[in-house]
Amino acid sequence: MNSVKLLISILFIALSFGCREQTIQKKEPNVNMPEVKNKEVVYQVFTRLFGNTNTTNKPWGTLKENGVGKFNDFTDLALKEIKDLGVTHIWYTGVPHHDVITDYTAFGISNDDPDVVKGRAGSPYAVKDYYNVNPDLAVNPENRLQEFEALISRTHSAGLKVLIDIVPNHVARNYEGLTNPEGVRDFGADDDASVIYQVNNNFYYNPGERFKVPIWKDAYQPLGGEKHPLSDGEFAENPALWTGNGARASQPDMNDWYETVKINYGVSPDGKHDFDSLPEDYHNQDYKAHFQFWQGRKVPNSWMKFKDIALYWVEKGVDGFRYDMAEMVPVEFWSYLNSAIKMKNPNAFLLAEVYQPHLYRAYIKKGKMDYLYDKVQLYDTIKSIMQGPGKTDHIPPIQEELADIEHHMLHFLENHDEQRIASPDFAGNALKGKPAMVVSTTISTAPTLVYFGQELGEPGAENAGYGKPSRTSIFDYIGVPSYQRWVNNKAFDGGQSTDAEKSLRDFYKRLLNFTINSPALAANYQDLHTYNRQNTENYTDKTLAFARWSPEEKLIVVSNFDADTEQAFELKVPADLIKAWNLEDGKYQFTDGLYKTYTSELHVSQGEGRINILLKPLESFILKLQ
The missing domain is CATH 3.20.20 (TIM Barrel)
Structure with missing residues (x-):
């Protein structure tokens, strides 16, 4: 829509x-x-x-x-x-x-x-x-x-x-x-078209009124004004039916869903x-x-x-x-x-x-x-980040709010109703969709x-x-x-x-x-962003980090939404996640699961972890514990 x-x-x-x-x-x-x-x-x-x-x-x-x-x-x-x-x-x-x-x-x-x-x-x-x-x-x-x-x-x-x-x-x-x-x-x-509503009628009616074609505005004409035998400003419908978006007038506005009629589901006017x-x-x-x-x-x-x-x-x-x-x-x-x-x-x-x-x-x-x-939570938030003014700080609260139904909330960046990422009205650059896609595809089940x-x-x-x-x-x-x-x-x-x-x-x-x-992406999630925004130097509101894990696989996902600036920081991994992963003090190698060319070491000391991250503009890593 x-x-x-x-x-x-x-x-x-x-x-x-x-x-x-x-x-x-x-x-x-x-x-x-x-x-x-x-x-x-x-x-x-x-x-x-x-x-x-x-x-x-x-x-x-x-x-x-x-x-x-x-x-x-x-x-x-x-x-x-x-x-x-x-x-x-x-x-x-x-x-x-x-x-x-x-x-x-x-x-x-x-x-x-x-x-x-x-x-x-x-x-x-x-x-x-x-x-x-x-x-x-x-x-x-x-x-x-x-x-x-x-x-x-x-x-x-x-x-x-x-x-x-x-x-x-x-x-x-x-x-x-x-x-x-x-x-x-x-x-x-x-x-029974003689009444506005009856529970088993399939449509809603305006008895005694004929349907009228909308008044076209802003120079719009059907078929761009091309002559057509049926394009005469008339459509035979008597009595008039309510329009699909619920407009009740016998002559809907051109911005109504005038090509459709509303189905009656047993809801009276x-x-x-x-x-x-x-x-x-x-x-x-x-x-x-x-x-x-x-x-x-x-x-x-x-x-x-x-x-x-x-x-x-x-x-x-x-x-x-x-x-x-x-x-x-x-x-x-x-x-x-x-x-x-x-x-x-x-x-x-x-x-x-x-x-x-x-x-x-x-x-x-x-x-x-x-x-x-x-749409109105994750998609709209990510779109705002891709366009510039939005902040990644707004993403973790969405996942918390939807935690009980997160599996049911399908993620997308494009569909037939939405603008194309590469369109100037959206991001103007398809590459800006890369960190957004990594986050959108990996943040939930x-x-x-x-x-x-x-x-x-x-x-x-x-x-x-x-x-x-x-x-x-x-x-x-x-x-x-x-x-x-x-x-x-x-x-x-x-x-x-x-x-x-x-x-x-x-x-x-x-x-x-x-x-x-990935078994991890069908299992557990933990936000790392909020913790690092509070405790890590050079970790900005154009970066997002979170962990995903299962018994078989442990991942740290990091993305840079900034199209111009690289991000370099020491990501902190809190003690509760280290404990959940059953990691002892020591060094652990992580390798990017997408291109397999970037590696970094997680250092665990006194139950807390640190891993150096260097992200180019619009770059993401899905770091997998080896």
Whole structure:
């Protein structure tokens, strides 16, 4: 979610639905904390952009002009190269059939109206048909589902798990299931549209009012002003439906999620919840108990529809889901859905967008989410440090605050909603992401998310049309230059990559592979930064140090976020950590686990340790006890 979407969503939740989950936000031991054997790495790839080798990049370009990637571009070789980067899961973004402007009427698919579509390629979060996939992604659109099923099989053969998006909060305004399984009814097909709200209606209505297309501002026009038969300032919707971000006006603002409609989960307009609440002690119950709780209970129709959708994809071999804007959907629904998924696949990987820290524990413990984005704490803090004004002093308190749920807080530096590191609006230099990535990947047991092209320093500089530079557009047909150089006409060998791109990718490959194979990173953590800020000369607020360890492996991680100045200091290792590591007085050699060229000695005397550290600008070491 970008900042505008986030502000809207938080305002909507606060005013319309209220927050009832604060009662379990006290920090207490997480009895459901899973045993962590190894860290996981999710590689998010924007599916339509992955294999596109067309370099035209015309703003508002058509599929024919700018090209598009296909499921078949993920060859066995491509998937092997992704896995070898140090990846365990691949999130294929933009798979469910969403609105597009390309004409597929020859395949029985209705055209989509530019007045309610963002961009020409469409938003992946305006899903038109949950039981099929984006026709853009198929060599033969008639066989698009079979082509995706083949991709699932190839991905599994490569040793990777498959994630796709599910967007329970909203659907496209023109939702139309063409390939529904027998007995499945479309969203809204059985609604009583004569009332604003009814518990089993799938949508919210404005009876007696027609939908009106937003008033366009700031010189914006659909398709950049290009003439199109359906771009006439009209969209037939009577009565008007509430918009996906909760806007209730029959004519939403252009900054609303006007291309989508809000799903009704049994929450009345005044915030009343027309479904059973989970007992308070259920935050300490496992998914089996949650599943049993919902058996025989009446739930809103929309709950059942989304459960059926999720289980449909589980049956096809999808290993997990990324849930868009999960905090805009009641936590009880997530208990109902996620427990049903886990009954089918106990190892399903369930990742959600939740941006309000006071809701984290509710959505993890009651909602049975495996992972949430750690955006507003770790990501925002690291971004500020990379941009200059931030201080590493703010990182250890975050880890302390989240200690009881640290495994559940997925870390990232890029995703489709966020600016590219190399963009001038973020850091302006991909190398500034190196210490940030070391810290992000090694500071906790949580999974790491890497966005395709991040490992190559992609700046997202293209003016794609609807999408603006600094983020790689998710709304347009576009090429991703650094990634195209790595794809190298489907050789997937970096044959056209620059030396800088090759070097950065090598760094990511070393780091990610270290993290998924390190027993220490799946075990204990101790902050060394606070102690050294108080007791060590020349240890600054642009440096960060911490320890990670297990019985088999002992690590000290040190990073220098300063792009101009080297850091030289004698790192102090406190007595309690020396004791935990069972080290006697003496000398111990540590070697960097990434490049294996830097070594230093830990001197332990009277139960306390000291180790000399010399860090070049933007350098990090993962020092491993030999």
